[in-house]
Amino acid sequence: MSMRRAAVVGAGMTKFVRRALETPKELSWHAAKLALESCGLTLADVDAVCIGSAPDAFDGVHMKGEYLADGSGAWGKPVMRSFVGGGTGVFLGPQGWYHVASGLFDVVLIVAEEKMSSYYPHAQAAFLTIFDHTTERPLEPNLLWIFALEMNRYMQTYGISKRDIAQVAVKNKRNAADHPAAMLGEANITVEDVLSSEVLAWPVQRLDVSPVSDGAVAIVMASEDAAKRITDKPVWVQGVGWNLDTAYWTNRDLAYPEYVERAARMAYEMAGVREPRKEIHIVEPYDPFDYKECHHLEGLLLADRGRAPELVADGVTLRTGTMPSCPSGGLLGVGNPITAAGLMKIAELFWQLRGEAGARQVPGTPERGLAQAWGGLMQVGTVTILGTERPA
């Protein structure tokens, strides 16, 4: 049976900011409206809605998907909210895809919203309740600490220095200087700035980490027939993959994200990608921390284990390099309203592959891009591959 194809036909996003004055519903609607307007549609054209939003604890709203429904354009429509922690933003690719590819819907509006500033005084505290209530929560672990553990393990295993990793933060924050919706774009930032920033939990320093942010992103996905009616330049969903590892993260070797590799292999197989390093032209790996971009490039099989920092040092991952990574500016530069940041990566591929990324445009004619996110207790991998060529 041949598969029903799906394409992204529109995208929009709000500015990512530290503290939005809009309610979560309003943020959702701003992004949804921009996405619909970008492809000349109205709510009347939308058959179903997919929502992504990270923990209810951020907004302090129980059943947040229900609360966000009307703001996301779902009044009177079928709507579902998916949730795989930080991986949710890119999981909206697979979720939207299966809505369309099932044959049940032709036009699906996909909205990701996050308002972390509602959590007072700091959204980090919302993460205190992600740990196992019996074995871990009594230790009062902080999210930054466990990533510091992972970063340490990654550096230790492969002999990587802080300076190697800091280059990722520099690249992404510089890239973000060209993004009109970015929160932390800085054209002149240097490695020294990163290395001299405040230490949060060694080896993590302030500029190694993405910021707490508010924002929303939306895309429109359509079936082949609908996509061709809507636009001359559909960007096809060529592959999707997702994977969830065990909750017992303390038993995992944190040096390598196997769950990302499994998600990537699932997506590559669907997309018919055999040599990812040649066939993926732009990559938007998840970069809530600078070391994570390297970690994920390796999990995605786009770099040898422990060698991603060399690609960064050699300029391979610059916008002008042979494998541009986070040309948007990523979470480190554009900001990190969790699920919205993930969906921003898919939106960036959409703009890049249509040649509509403005000052951020990757040179040449990129034909295929990959977005990836990660979440949970260092255990979720989600992957979406988009391309200009219609899938077989």
Added chain:
Amino acid sequence: MTSRVAVVGVGWTGFRPVSPEASYKELMYEAATRAYADAGINPRADVDSFVTVAEDFHEGTSIFDEYVPDQLGAAQRPMHTITGDGLHGLAAAVMQVLTGRFRIVVVEGHSKASNILTLPEITAYAMDPVLNRPLNAHPIAVAALEADRYLHETGTTRAHCAAVVAKNRRNALGNPAAAYGAEVGVEQVLGAEAVASPLSRLEISDHADGAIVMVLADAEAARRLSPHPVWIHGVGWANDSPTLESRSWGRAVYAERAAAMAYRMAGIDDPAAAIHFAEVDDTYAFKELQHLEALGLCGRGQAGPMTADGATGPRGRLPVNVSGGSLGGGHLLDAAGLARALEVVLQLRGQAGPRQLRGVTTGVAQSWRGVPTTSGAVAVLSSAPNGRVP
């Protein structure tokens, strides 16, 4: 067109008012083990994708999705959460099978309601934080307002609602999984303490603990795995406005729209003729009546009199909630809709024991996510594989 997705395995544990002997993980494991044995599959090798339904605040854990793979045999596999009712999860699984890239998909839903010490306060956190929460309304007061409007618009009486309670609690006596089976008279329901007028204590379902797992398969795998596949002819889901100020108070618009979608997919034009029995949401007694009407199984305002006349009893012309529903079985939070679907599956397989209905081939399961939501889902299931339901 013949049906392309079937339920080939079910497993459950519970339903009990409390379950101090088991954690939510153990409840899930028990239900999953039974479902996999029922389907004759090995989850580590045979399942292509897993879906679970859960809400963080019900679980007391943020990003609860983290804690679901191990006990389902889903670690390092494609797995995701839908923060919806079990029937939303079922629909997500159906969509995945329909893409043609997933052969076997598992759906899980559970309730550990007894762990929640302050459920009404948790539910109140679902109210709009800006416009409604400052009013400090108890969630059941919202349900009571809906009940009032429904009774007013349709002429349904409180005695009709009480008849639902009597029927469902009696039905539950025939269901070994039900937590709250009892002989309760209409007068007893009407005379019970008013929680929020017009709802009396006995018109509000109590919670139960339990877990339900279902194994779904495409047509080819279904025929191979199961001697009695139950075909999913249609799924539908929809929301009305979540905002109190703009919703329909007397009608279950979410159920009307979800049913229209499911019937369209199933090719059903006349649901009252095509559907032989129904398992519908009865979180509050009036909801069963409102939902039956929204599903098009009777006219507006007719569900109450039908219930009082026994037409929705186990020997009536449209048996409703033979399982006991949530009033008799216990409300399973996010798994409530899966409990409705479970009963439909057991009835269609002829495995419902003393409450087995005779001659039924097509049933409907319907869910509602409770106050203050306007979110519902519907699934049409049949023992007949071929497309259009007569």
